[in-house]
Amino acid sequence: MLTEIQQVLRLVMIxxxxxxxxxxxxxxxxxxxxxxxxxxxxxxxxxxxxAAGPWCRGIQMKALQxxxxxxxxxxxxxxxxxxxxxxxxxxxxxxxYGSPKLLLxxxxxxxxxxPEWCARLEAFLHTFSVHNAGINIQLRFSLxxxxxxxxxxxxxxxxxxxxxxxxxxxxxxxxxVPPDWVETGRWCxxxxxxxxxxxxxxxxPEAMDQGLFGELSVQPVxxxxxxxxxxxxLLTQLTHIKVLVCSPSxxxxxxxxxxxxxxxxxxxxRELGLHGLRCSSFKDLVHSSGTVYTAEQExxxxxxxxxxxxxAQQRLLLFLFLQHNDPFTCQLSDIMATEVLIERHLEAILNxxxxxxxxxxxxxxxxxxxxxxxxxxxxxxxxxxxEVILSSSISxxxxxxxxxxxxxxxxxxxxxxxxxxxxxxxxxxxRVTSWKFIPKSKCYTTQMEEHPESDELTRAEI
Amino acid sequence: MMGCRGADLFSEIDMLRSQLLHNVEVTADCxxxxxxxxxxxxxxxxxxxxxxxVTSLSKDEAPVLALPNRxxxxxxxxxxxxxxxxxxxxxxTTIRSDCALSVAKFAQILKILLVIYRxxxxxxxxxxxxxxxxxxxxxxxxxTVDGIVDDISCMLKVPRRSLHVFATSxxxxxxxxxxxxxxxxxxxxxxxxxxxxxxxxxxxxxxTKLSPCIxxxxxxxxxxxxxxxxxxxxxTLHIPIFALVDADPHGIEIMCIYKYGSVAMSFEAHSLTVPxxxxxxxxxxxxxxxxxxxxxxxxxxxxxxxxxxxxLKRPYLTSQPDWQKEMELMQQTKVKAEIQSLAAIxxxxxxxxxxxxxxxxxxxx
Numbered sequence: 156m157l158t159e160i161q162q163v164l165r166l167v168m169i170x171x172x173x174x175x176x177x178x179x180x181x182x183x184x185x186x187x188x189x190x191x192x193x194x195x196x197x198x199x200x201x202x203x204x205x206a207a208g209p210w211c212r213g214i215q216m217k218a219l220q221x222x223x224x225x226x227x228x229x230x231x232x233x234x235x236x237x238x239x240x241x242x243x244x245x246x247x248x249x250x251x252y253g254s255p256k257l258l259l260x261x262x263x264x265x266x267x268x269x270p271e272w273c274a275r276l277e278a279f280l281h282t283f284s285v286h287n288a289g290i291n292i293q294l295r296f297s298l299x300x301x302x303x304x305x306x307x308x309x310x311x312x313x314x315x316x317x318x319x320x321x322x323x324x325x326x327x328x329x330x331x332v333p334p335d336w337v338e339t340g341r342w343c344x345x346x347x348x349x350x351x352x353x354x355x356x357x358x359x360p361e362a363m364d365q366g367l368f369g370e371l372s373v374q375p376v377x378x379x380x381x382x383x384x385x386x387x388x389l390l391t392q393l394t395h396i397k398v399l400v401c402s403p404s405x406x407x408x409x410x411x412x413x414x415x416x417x418x419x420x421x422x423x424x425r426e427l428g429l430h431g432l433r434c435s436s437f438k439d440l441v442h443s444s445g446t447v448y449t450a451e452q453e454x455x456x457x458x459x460x461x462x463x464x465x466x467a468q469q470r471l472l473l474f475l476f477l478q479h480n481d482p483f484t485c486q487l488s489d490i491m492a493t494e495v496l497i498e499r500h501l502e503a504i505l506n507x508x509x510x511x512x513x514x515x516x517x518x519x520x521x522x523x524x525x526x527x528x529x530x531x532x533x534x535x536x537x538x539x540x541x542e543v544i545l546s547s548s549i550s551x552x553x554x555x556x557x558x559x560x561x562x563x564x565x566x567x568x569x570x571x572x573x574x575x576x577x578x579x580x581x582x583x584x585x586r587v588t589s590w591k592f593i594p595k596s597k598c599y600t601t602q603m604e605e606h607p608e609s610d611e612l613t614r615a616e617i
Numbered sequence: 618m619m620g621c622r623g624a625d626l627f628s629e630i631d632m633l634r635s636q637l638l639h640n641v642e643v644t645a646d647c648x649x650x651x652x653x654x655x656x657x658x659x660x661x662x663x664x665x666x667x668x669x670x671v672t673s674l675s676k677d678e679a680p681v682l683a684l685p686n687r688x689x690x691x692x693x694x695x696x697x698x699x700x701x702x703x704x705x706x707x708x709x710t711t712i713r714s715d716c717a718l719s720v721a722k723f724a725q726i727l728k729i730l731l732v733i734y735r736x737x738x739x740x741x742x743x744x745x746x747x748x749x750x751x752x753x754x755x756x757x758x759x760x761t762v763d764g765i766v767d768d769i770s771c772m773l774k775v776p777r778r779s780l781h782v783f784a785t786s787x788x789x790x791x792x793x794x795x796x797x798x799x800x801x802x803x804x805x806x807x808x809x810x811x812x813x814x815x816x817x818x819x820x821x822x823x824x825t826k827l828s829p830c831i832x833x834x835x836x837x838x839x840x841x842x843x844x845x846x847x848x849x850x851x852x853t854l855h856i857p858i859f860a861l862v863d864a865d866p867h868g869i870e871i872m873c874i875y876k877y878g879s880v881a882m883s884f885e886a887h888s889l890t891v892p893x894x895x896x897x898x899x900x901x902x903x904x905x906x907x908x909x910x911x912x913x914x915x916x917x918x919x920x921x922x923x924x925x926x927x928x929l930k931r932p933y934l935t936s937q938p939d940w941q942k943e944m945e946l947m948q949q950t951k952v953k954a955e956i957q958s959l960a961a962i963x964x965x966x967x968x969x970x971x972x973x974x975x976x977x978x979x980x981x982x
Binding site: 387388533536537539540541543544547548550551552554555557560563564567568576580583584586587588591 | 660661663664667668670671672674675677678679680714715716717720721723724725727728730731734735738755
């Protein structure tokens with residue numbers, strides 16, 4: 156089922172992308188509706204995928220019919236067409252996004268479904284939403300008279316401009332809850348994707364034999380989350396790196412990649428300022444989409460001190476957008492087939508370009524983590540200076556014979572003696588220093604409004 | 618050799634002295650009586666800084682220190698009786714404790730405040746060099762310590778000497794002067810050691826020939842101690858003070874520092890400037906008048922010309938038309954000369970002819 160839905164989404168995205176080159180908008184809705192039919196003792200699962208809104212304006216179902224017939228074999232090898240659902244099932248969707256420009260329905264034997272297919276489908280659609288944040292997705296299951304609905308609607312999105320390509324709209328929402336003492340409006344709820352250097356890829360012979368030609372490349376984009384740019388003195392600690400691969404039509408590539416799983420062994424972790432990276436077990440990856448690395452942490456000497464500086468744990472999302480250009484591939488069926496080939500041979504392509512890909516990813520990670528390493532150096536400066544500031548101040552208080560002065564200092568910090576005063580001053584200095592706030596106009600405040608129909612970036616000026 | 622000695626030699630100088638003394642009496646009431654800062658005042662001012670830091674932290678605010686900006690011309694004003702002085706309400710530089718770029722300086726200031734506090738409390742003294750070598754890792758360079766001590770003096774509005782931190786003097790003094798230091802040490806300035814022109818004057822026994830006289834040099838741009846000494850001599854003895862500098866923009870600037878002060882130390886102008894300083898030589902007009910050989914003259918560089926232009930724009934030059942004329946003459950002739958160029962006329966021309974005649978006939982501006 157996932158493969159079929161993936162193929163339908165690929166078709167929709169290719170059609171939409173062709174129109175986006177004409178400058179059309181990227182917002183709209185996508186419905187994935189699943190319901191069961193029981194007849195002739197064979198339980199069938201029906202699926203409808205509908206697309207509506209500005210992003211697919213110009214798509215005409217009638218004009219597409221000939222292409223769709225040709226594509227059925229590629230897209231739906233284990234499925235067959237079925238009648239569309241009851242229009243009432245579509246009301247909730249059409250009310251929001253208008254009548255669908257594209258509506259495809261198919262049916263397959265429910266017994267052919269893999270275990271946990273629901274969870275996999277949800278994870279896939281969530282990842283799709285991350286890569287295509289302008290599209291709001293409704294997933295509705297109507298199974299055994301139970302209706303379950305999931306909406307994938309992005310709170311915070313960011314546009315990434317590409318050369319000679321339609322822009323990417325990515326989900327940059329941060330789910331991290333700030334500490335209690337952070338004032339409202341002083342926490343960035345989004346992230347700031349950074350475009351990396353595009354890397355051309357050579358196509359291995361076995362892929363060429365299968366008919367894959369043209370220019371293939373990978374465009375990395377990195378995203379650190381949560382954003383702590385507004386807290387320049389806050390220490391950060393990278394906990395995870397997640398790598399998401401996307402086909403040229405912006406449909407996530409599913410399935411594990413041995414190349415990516417083994418990548419940490421070929422990275423220079425010291426240059427990245429990390430103790431090590433290890434790939435999460437496959438079991439953990441089943442529902443997560445993408446390849447996840449856990450960053451190994453150093454033994455923290457701060458834990459031995461009375462009070463250690465706060466750290467913000469961050470995750471790094473590394474998008475790898477595959478791009479393909481072949482002037483001889485312009486038919487819809489050829490484009491679909493090419494994408495299938497790219498995904499099928501992805502492992503071979505990555506291995507064929509092992510050194511270049513590893514070096515490029517090393518560079519992207521190093522550049523992204525440079526900020527974290529600068530923070531560590533700045534933190535060291537602040538820490539060693541703080542010791543001098545505190546010891547000098549306490550020494551003056553201690554050796555002063557001016558009782559008024561001494562009492563004023565003790566009373567200010569509600570301390571009984573200079574020992575307590577020293578501890579109180581240290582704690583306060585660390586707190587005000589670590590949580591120093593400098594507003595950044597590019598950051599997203601919590602008062603951001605959502606504009607589901609708008610193609611504009613939504614952000615509030617601080 | 619010099620002409621006859623006696624009253625003739627000093628008649629012009631005596632007239633000048635009378636005039637200067639008259640000006641001193643007239644302006645005595647107007648001049649600021651130097652504020653006496655007691656050791657307790659110094660301690661209290663430092664305690665106020667610390668209390669400010671503690672108060673900020675009690676309010677969960679990052680402590681900051683405000684240092685008056687000692688490098689901006691915008692922060693100084695000119696008073697003919699005092700020289701360049703720091704304006705009230707001058708701009709400040711904020712040193713933050715929560716910024717990685719400035720926190721080191723914040724810590725250095727606190728450390729030196731602690732050192733000063735202890736010195737004043739125990740009535741002991743240390744040099745800036747001592748402070749640096751006690752914590753080279755924190756300070757990084759002697760220059761850092763030097764700058765911060767002056768910053769603290771300015772911030773606390775306390776004269777440098779009240780901080781109990783000495784600078785190692787680079788100046789030299791020789792002549793008819795004996796004095797007793799605070800600790801009782803008697804200093805006799807009749808013998809001293811070298812700097813080229815200074816040594817020349819000593820070798821030619823200038824102070825004996827023109828006795829009574831005192832010669833002092835800061836060896837170029839004067840340090841605070843040299844300026845303090847000149848100022849002390851004026852305050853105590855009210856004797857005319859003449860500047861003998863090279864006929865070049867750098868020499869003129871050195872003379873202006875003695876007379877009018879510097880931007881960096883403008884906050885202590887009251888105790889450092891000597892507005893009564895007269896320009897004795899080497900004047901640009903002397904070069905023409907004495908027909909100093911051309912090969913002893915040096916063309917002005919573009920740096921010299923820029924410096925000269927800058928000097929002519931300084932606020933104190935408007936009250937010195939004669940100095941302006943001399944500097945404009947230098948601009949026109951585009952040459953400069955060192956004091957030693959007079960040796961091209963005759964080896965002992967400086968001490969035998971030039972200086973005695975200048976002093977005898979009032980050849981100063």
